[in-house]
Amino acid sequence: MAMMTHAAWLLLIPASFTVGWLAGRRGGEIKTGTRVSRLSNTYFRGLNYLLNEQQDKAIEIFLQIAEVDKDTVETQFALGHLFRRRGEVDRAIRLHQNLVARNGLSEEQKTRAVLALGEDYMRAGLLDRAETLFTDLVQMGVHAPQALRQLIAIYQFERDWHKAIEHALRYEQTSGEPMSKVIAHFHCELADQARLENRPDQAREQIGLAYAADSHCVRAGAIEGRLELAEGNDAAAIRAFERVARHDIEFLPEILAALLGCYERRGENARARGFLLEMIEHYSGVAPMLALAQLIQRDEGIEAAQAFIAKQLQQRPSLRGESALIDLSLENPANDPSESLRTLKQITDQLVVRTHSYRCQRCGFGARAHHWQCPSCKQWGTIKPLHSAAGD
Numbered sequence: 432m433a434m435m436t437h438a439a440w441l442l443l444i445p446a447s448f449t450v451g452w453l454a455g456r457r458g459g460e461i462k463t464g465t466r467v468s469r470l471s472n473t474y475f476r477g478l479n480y481l482l483n484e485q486q487d488k489a490i491e492i493f494l495q496i497a498e499v500d501k502d503t504v505e506t507q508f509a510l511g512h513l514f515r516r517r518g519e520v521d522r523a524i525r526l527h528q529n530l531v532a533r534n535g536l537s538e539e540q541k542t543r544a545v546l547a548l549g550e551d552y553m554r555a556g557l558l559d560r561a562e563t564l565f566t567d568l569v570q571m572g573v574h575a576p577q578a579l580r581q582l583i584a585i586y587q588f589e590r591d592w593h594k595a596i597e598h599a600l601r602y603e604q605t606s607g608e609p610m611s612k613v614i615a616h617f618h619c620e621l622a623d624q625a626r627l628e629n630r631p632d633q634a635r636e637q638i639g640l641a642y643a644a645d646s647h648c649v650r651a652g653a654i655e656g657r658l659e660l661a662e663g664n665d666a667a668a669i670r671a672f673e674r675v676a677r678h679d680i681e682f683l684p685e686i687l688a689a690l691l692g693c694y695e696r697r698g699e700n701a702r703a704r705g706f707l708l709e710m711i712e713h714y715s716g717v718a719p720m721l722a723l724a725q726l727i728q729r730d731e732g733i734e735a736a737q738a739f740i741a742k743q744l745q746q747r748p749s750l751r752g753e754s755a756l757i758d759l760s761l762e763n764p765a766n767d768p769s770e771s772l773r774t775l776k777q778i779t780d781q782l783v784v785r786t787h788s789y790r791c792q793r794c795g796f797g798a799r800a801h802h803w804q805c806p807s808c809k810q811w812g813t814i815k816p817l818h819s820a821a822g823d
């Protein structure tokens with residue numbers, strides 16, 4: 432019997448591990464008594480169904496086991512788990528409710544049943560009931576990390592960000608898992624809410640709390656920038672937007688237009704140029720380069736802008752950059768066509784060399800030379816010539 436109890440636990444363990452364990456254990460069981468052997472045969476049949484994703488048959492078998500051996504709580508747990516996994520939440524709820532109400536269970540088994548029942552309620556969308564159970568568990572100090580994780584999910588769903596923050600902090604304390612990035616997002620939710628409801632002071636307070644939780648929170652900077660922009664505080668908006676791009680340059684396109692507007696209104700031309708130069712260094716796209724070209728064209732004329740883009744494109748050729756250069760050449764009345772063509776030819780040659788001519792059709796790996804075996808996904812014959820802009 433003890434073996435049964437032990438084995439039922441396997442249901443909660445990933446299949447790959449179970450199979451190995453099974454192979455190791457099978458030989459040893461033959462010596463045990465006939466009942467155990469019969470039961471374990473039944474049990475392993477059930478396990479096989481389970482591993483083959485034949486959950487209907489697995490449930491049938493485990494119901495039989497539960498019938499033969501009514502005391503085996505672990506079999507009940509296994510069944511409840513199966514019911515829930517199969518989407519039969521009502522059955523799981525009934526089973527776990529019975530376990531919770533049953534006499535003679537250890538404290539550990541009882542609280543585990545409460546946890547499982549709470550998870551059933553979550554699945555059924557009965558969030559109020561789930562919240563009550565998980566809150567009880569947290570107060571008792573058992574299964575606290577799991578219960579807190581579920582509570583955080585509930586409060587996120589209900590958009591109760593204050594409670595979400597409170598429970599995320601407690602989760603961080605009990606589990607040791609850092610939650611500061613998530614907590615910063617919860618503060619950002621509150622900040623955005625306050626911003627949209629015209630409560631700028633509360634919005635600023637939440638932005639400050641988001642930064643306190645995660646000093647690199649990009650979203651806090653974006654909300655702050657938008658808030659200050661709407662309030663007409665261009666200087667503060669500039670600080671916020673610049674901070675966003677410096678914390679995560681991939682968000683540059685999100686804030687660039689608004690930021691350029693702020694520089695313009697404040698006449699901060701030198702600062703704008705300095706910032707764009709800094710971004711060109713680190714950003715892989717062409718957006719800051721094109722923005723700077725526009726400033727150069729405005730301040731120094733079209734020739735200077737053309738020269739700037741041409742120089743940039745020698746270092747980092749791009750089709751969009753080339754297109755902008757062609758626009759300027761067409762726009763410039765004093766343009767020397769053969770000079771322009773020479774520059775464009777140089778850049779285009781570079782583009783052709785740099786562009787991948789082959790691509791793996793399975794994993795998307797790009798290569799300049801052909802490989803019969805993909806260096807990335809190791810498949811044979813999946814790399815084929817590309818017919819792209821630079822292909823032939």
Ligand SMILES: [Zn+2]
Binds near residue numbers: 793796805807
């Ligand atoms: Zn591949």
